[in-house]
Amino acid sequence: MDKFLVKRPSPGKNEEPPLEMKRGDLDCARDEGVLKRPRLEMPGTEESLVCSPWKQIRAEGLNCDYKILFTKTEADKIFQELEEEVEYFKGDLTKVQVFGKWHSIPRKQVTYGDPELTYTYSGVTFHPKPWIPVLNRIRERVTLATGHTFNFVLINRYKDGCDHIGEHRDDERELVPRSPIASVSFGACRDFFFRHGASRGKNASCHIEPVTLQLAHGSLLLMNYPTNVYWYHSLPTRRKVPGPRINLTFRKVMALAKN
Numbered sequence: 001m002d003k004f005l006v007k008r009p010s011p012g013k014n015e016e017p018p019l020e021m022k023r024g025d026l027d028c029a030r031d032e033g034v035l036k037r038p039r040l041e042m043p044g045t046e047e048s049l050v051c052s053p054w055k056q057i058r059a060e061g062l063n064c065d066y067k068i069l070f071t072k073t074e075a076d077k078i079f080q081e082l083e084e085e086v087e088y089f090k091g092d093l094t095k096v097q098v099f100g101k102w103h104s105i106p107r108k109q110v111t112y113g114d115p116e117l118t119y120t121y122s123g124v125t126f127h128p129k130p131w132i133p134v135l136n137r138i139r140e141r142v143t144l145a146t147g148h149t150f151n152f153v154l155i156n157r158y159k160d161g162c163d164h165i166g167e168h169r170d171d172e173r174e175l176v177p178r179s180p181i182a183s184v185s186f187g188a189c190r191d192f193f194f195r196h197g198a199s200r201g202k203n204a205s206c207h208i209e210p211v212t213l214q215l216a217h218g219s220l221l222l223m224n225y226p227t228n229v230y231w232y233h234s235l236p237t238r239r240k241v242p243g244p245r246i247n248l249t250f251r252k253v254m255a256l257a258k259n
Contacts, residue, residue, distance in 0.1 A: 052067055052068050053067070054066065054067045055067065057211070057213070059196075059208070059209075059211060060230070061196065061226055061231060062194060062196075062211065062227055062230070063223075063224040063225065063227050064221055064222060064223050064224060065224065066213070066215075066219065066220070067145070067220055068216060068218055068219050069141060069142070069184065069218055069219060069220040070141070070218035071218065072218065074218065075217050075218030076217075078137075078138065078186060079186040079187055079217075079246065081134040082134060082155075082186065082246050083244075083246075085134055086110060086132075086134075086135075086155060086157075087110065087129065088108040088109060088110045088155075088157065089108075089109055089110050089111075089126075092124075093109075093126065094109065095124070096121075096122035096124060097122050097123030098122065102123075106163050106164055106165075107156050107157060107159075107164070107165060108156070108157040108159070109154070109155065109156050110129065110154075111126045111127075111128040111129065111152065111153065111154050111155070112129045112135055112152075112153050113129075113131070113151055113152035113153060113253065114128070114131075114151045114152065114253075117151065117152055117174070117253045117255055118174065119172065119174050119251075119253060120172060120173075121172050126154075128152060135153060135248070138184060138248060138250075139153070142182045142184060142220060142250055146180070146182060146220075148179070148182070148252070149252070150182060150250035150251060151251075151252060152250070152251045152253040153248050153249065153250045153251070154248070154249045154251070155247070156246070156249075157244060157245070157246050158188075158235065158245045158247075160188075160241060160242055160243065160244065161188075161190070161237060161238035161242070162237060162239060164234075164236055164237045165234060165235045166234055167195060167200070167232040167233070168232060168233070168234070169228045169229075169231070169232050169233070170223070170228045170249070170251070171228050173256070174253045174254055174256060175251060175254070176252040176253070176254055178225040179251070179252035180223060180224045180252075181222075181223045181228070181250070181251055182220060182222050182223075182250040182251075183215070183220070183221040183222075183223065183247060183248070183249045183250075184219070184220050184247070184248045184250070185215040185216070185217065185218075185219050185245065185246070185247050185248075186217055186218065186245070186247075186248075187217060187243060187244050187245040187246050188217075188241050188242070188243040188244060188245045189214050189217065189245075190214070190215070190235055190238060190241060190245055191213075191235070191236060191238060192212070192214065192215050192221070192233065192235055193210060193211075193212055193213075193233060193235070194212075194213070194231045194232070194233050195210045195231065195232050196230055196231055196232075197230055197231065197232060198230075200232065235247075
């Protein structure tokens with residue numbers, strides 16, 4: 001099935017024809033609908049990047065929107081603040097349960113959010129740390145761009161291309177039904193991989209072409225419903241990537257009643 005990247009029309013303008021995504025791959029989208037591989041050193045005026053139009057990423061059951069959210073100057077500053085101020089989990093909170101066995105995660109991880117919330121996945125329940133100023137600033141920009149509010153964020157830090165995360169869906173029971181997940185990236189560009197659930201494994205019931213994205217420094221990927229119902233996503237190992245990447249996924253989480 002063909003995948004499409006569609007540039008949303010500005011108010012008062014005629015809708016532009018979609019740009020077809022060849023071989024399921026999407027390089028980081030920049031200004032004026034041109035597909036370009038991102039660079040950390042961005043030429044030209046930075047303000048145009050923040051004001052860049054949304055790019056729509058669509059396939060069967062896949063509904064995502066992408067844009068540059070921060071200028072390079074802003075993104076560089078935020079990245080440095082995150083490196084200095086975010087305190088990652090240690091000990092048992094750095095492990096997950098897979099098929100009954102505990103494994104250390106190949107990355108650093110932490111959650112921040114409103115105090116009454118908890119979040120459980122892979123056999124571990126996380127209690128978020130209190131919001132800090134840099135995270136609130138990012139959250140406010142995300143809300144301004146999307147119109148959605150978020151009360152929780154999961155942060156993953158990948159020290160280089162050897163750190164990774166396997167295929168999974170963000171479908172935990174604490175998430176507000178049908179709510180979007182806003183993924184903000186800083187640092188090194190990495191391949192971000194989508195695979196339809198029906199196309200996974202040797203006994204796949206059908207073949208739906210996977211989609212590969214490359215998310216730029218300072219970018220926002222909004223994963224809308226029903227993406228996480230049908231599609232798994234991952235950040236695979238890329239050994240040639242030398243630098244760190246920090247990813248923040250902002251979520252709407254419900255305070256579940258305690259048993």
